[in-house]
Amino acid sequence: MYYPYMNTFNQSMTTPSYVRVFHASPDAPAVDVYANGKLIARGLNYKEFTEYLPLIPGKYSILVFPSGTTTNPVINTSIDVMPNSNYTVAATGMLKNIKPLIIPDTASPIYPGASQLKFVHLSPDAPKVDLTLPDGTILFRNVEFKEISPNLMIHPDNHTFELRLAGTDKVVLTAPNQLIKPNQYYTIYAVGLVKDQPPLQIITALDKSSY
Numbered sequence: 001m002y003y004p005y006m007n008t009f010n011q012s013m014t015t016p017s018y019v020r021v022f023h024a025s026p027d028a029p030a031v032d033v034y035a036n037g038k039l040i041a042r043g044l045n046y047k048e049f050t051e052y053l054p055l056i057p058g059k060y061s062i063l064v065f066p067s068g069t070t071t072n073p074v075i076n077t078s079i080d081v082m083p084n085s086n087y088t089v090a091a092t093g094m095l096k097n098i099k100p101l102i103i104p105d106t107a108s109p110i111y112p113g114a115s116q117l118k119f120v121h122l123s124p125d126a127p128k129v130d131l132t133l134p135d136g137t138i139l140f141r142n143v144e145f146k147e148i149s150p151n152l153m154i155h156p157d158n159h160t161f162e163l164r165l166a167g168t169d170k171v172v173l174t175a176p177n178q179l180i181k182p183n184q185y186y187t188i189y190a191v192g193l194v195k196d197q198p199p200l201q202i203i204t205a206l207d208k209s210s211y
Helices: none
Strands: 017-023 031-035 038-044 053-055 058-066 075-081 086-092 099-104 115-121 129-132 138-143 152-154 157-165 171-180 185-191 201-206
Touching: 017 031, 017 038, 017 075, 075 086, 075 099, 115 138, 129 185, 138 152, 157 201, 171 185, 171 201
Parallel strands: 017 086, 115 185
Antiparallel strands: 017 053, 031 038, 031 058, 058 075, 086 099, 115 152, 129 138, 129 157, 157 171, 185 201
16 A cells, blocks of 8 residues: 655655655565655555655655554665656565665667666575576576666567576576567566565566656
């Protein structure tokens, strides 16, 4: 459940940038998220995103609490929001050592009819992986936990993506029916756990430039 955006963030005529929060910590409870003391998300569950929130460029304090509490934040960090920029702030790792990861979502130019992908490895117990197509074509190579890939242009289609142990043909996860539409911007996230629950999973999410 998302808390309505607080209009006090956007009282200036300055063009805002946009930030969303992604709960990717597999054993953490639902959380509430505050930016500069304002509640921007309530009851955010594992694998959920907030909407992109418009923020005037500047420095923001981000606090993340177990939902319904306002003491002992599990994340206490700050983010410098630059002009004309988009970000995802991901809660990563296991609860005992949860950390924020700031992921730039600002788009690169693409050819008309193409689409843009990037890949972010957020599975705490997974080794380095390659993201491939079923024919073995490597889209992103040797990506480790909390690493953000470069952007890649791809032909739009209903793709099947595979996670393989880096440098090998061993497939650890297959994600069929990932619809990549033309002229859109996506991030593919690997979340979950290899050796425990919740299981390893791929989430394909639209970035702000697609909206």
